[in-house]
Amino acid sequence: MDPHKRSATIEVLDRSERVLGEGRFATDTTGYRSMLAAGRKFSSRVWAVEGANGIGKHLAQRLLADGEDVIDVPAKLSARARVFSTGQGRKTDATDAHSIAVVALRTTTLRAVTIDGEHVALRLLADRRDELGVRRTETVNRIQKLLLELMPGGAKKFLSAAQAKALVATVRPRDVVGRTRRRIVVALIDELVTRDKLIKAANKELTELVAASGSRLMDLQGIGPSTAARLLGDVGDIARFPSKGHFASWNGTAPIDASSGDSDHQRLSRAGNRRINRVLHTMAIVQLRQDTEGRRYYDRKKAGGKSSMEALRALKRRLSDVVYRQMVADDDARRFGLEPSTEPFRDPAAVVLHEEIKVVVDLVESVDEDTLEEQSVTGPGGHVGASACSSAVDSNPGVDASERSLPGPARPSSPRTRRPRKTPPLT
Secondary structure (H helix, E strand, O other): OEEOOOEEEEEEEOOOOOEEEEEEEEOOHHHHHHHHHHHOOOOOOOEEEEOOOOOOHHHHHHHHHOOOOEEEEOHHHHHHHHHOOOOOOOOOHHHHHHHHHHHHHHOOOOEEOOOOOHHHHHHHHHHHHHHHHHHHHHHHHHHHHHHHHHOOOOOOOOOOHHHHHHHHHOOOOOOHHHHHHHHHHHHHHHHHHHHHHHHHHHHHHHHHHHHHOOOOHHHOOOOOHHHHHHHHHHHOOHHHOOOHHHHHHHOOOOOEEOOEOOEOOEEOOOOOOHHHHHHHHHHHHHHHOOOOHHHHHHHHHHHOOOOHHHHHHHHHHHHHHHHHHHHHHHHHHHHHOOOOOOOOOOOHHHHHHHHHHHHHHHHOOOOOHHHHHHHOOEOOOOOEOOOOOOOOEOOOOOOOOOOEOOOOOOOOOOHHHOOOOOOOOOO
16 A cells, blocks of 8 residues: 555555556545455455555554554665666556555565554653743743843843743833833743643653553663653564664664775764654763763773764763663563563563573572673663674664674674683573
8 A cells, every 4th residue: 555645545466466456545434445345355465554654654553443454664665666666666656556565575574563552642742742842942042032132141041931030020121122022021931831831741741651651761861751751652662673783773873884995984874763863862961961871981982082972972872772771671571570670581481591590590609700790791871781892783673683784793702711600691
C-alpha cells in the first residue's frame, strides 16, 4: 500500500512477484471497506504499508483493529527498489505500491506493526510538552524585547513571570507608545503564567506515566520526565536494537566511517533521530555542569588532545550506551519479573545462569583482582559496560553487524597478559 491522506493505492503480489490485483481507494469509511474487501479475497495475506508510523499510520492502525497482519516498509527501501526497476525510476502511486510490495517480499527483517500502546501516549505528551516549552520561550523573548524598549538595559536572560511583573511595576510611561508597550507586556506576562501552569501539569503527568511504566531512566543524571518520556515514546521496544552500537547509530551519536585508502578517520553523523540526539545532548550538558563521571570523562578526552566539541560528541556516544543499557535492564525487569537493574539479560536462561553464577561466587573466598577490575569498569553515568571502545553501525537497527561505521569492534586483551581466573565470568 502507498498511503496518502485521502487515498491509498494497493497492489497484490504473490511470492513469485506476479501481480494478482491492484486498485486505488479513498480513505473514508466507504473507500476503506472496499479496500479491505479487495484484500480479503486472498486467504493468506500480509499488508505492507509504507510509513506505518507516519502518513500510513491511520490506515495501518485501522487494519490492525480489523485483525489484519501489517508490516512497515521504510520509504528509503521502497525508493531504492523503484530506482532499480525497469520503469526508469518514474514515481507514481502505482509504481510506489509495486516497489513497496517487492521490498516486503524480499526483506525478512521488516518490523511488524502493533496496536498503539503506552509508548504512543508518552510520545504524544512529550510532543505537547515540547510545544509548550517552545511557546514559553517565544513569549519570554517578546517580553524581553518590549522591556528593553521600556527601561534601560532591559531584563535578564532567564526571566520568570514574577520577575517580569516586578519590573513592569516600576515602569510608568506617559506617552501613548510607552503605555501601549506596557499593556502588551502585562498581557504577555499573563500568557507566561498560564504556560508555566500548563508545563507544570504536563511534567507531573509525564512523571506519573514514566514511573507507572517501570522505567528508571529518570534515575540517570540529566534525564527528566519529558526527556524520559521522549526516549520511551520514540524508541518503543528497545529489543529491536540488537546492540548498543545499533542504538547509537539510530540516534546519530555514532560516527560514520569516512576512511579512504591510507586515510583512516570518521566524521560526524547528521542522520538518526534528532529528537533523541537532543535528549542525549541535554543529558551531556547537565553532566558537564556538575561533578559527575561524565564530566571526568569529558576532561580526560580534552586532556588527550580532543577539542571541546569532539569531547562532547564522545561523551554523547558514551551516554547513548548508558541509556541503552538502562532501557534494556528495565525491559528485562518487566519481562522476567526481576528487580530493576543496570545489567541487561536477554532471555530467561541467562537470568537463571546469572543466579547460579552468583551462588558460586559467594562460595569462593578469594576473587582474582583482574576479574574484579574488569567488572568494575563504568561509563559516564556510572553504569557497568560503557567502555571507551565500542562498535557503531548503520542507522537501520536491523543492519548486519559486519556493516560497522567504525573500523572494527572492541578487541579483547591478549590471553597471555591475563592471569588464570579462579571464578567463572559474570557476563
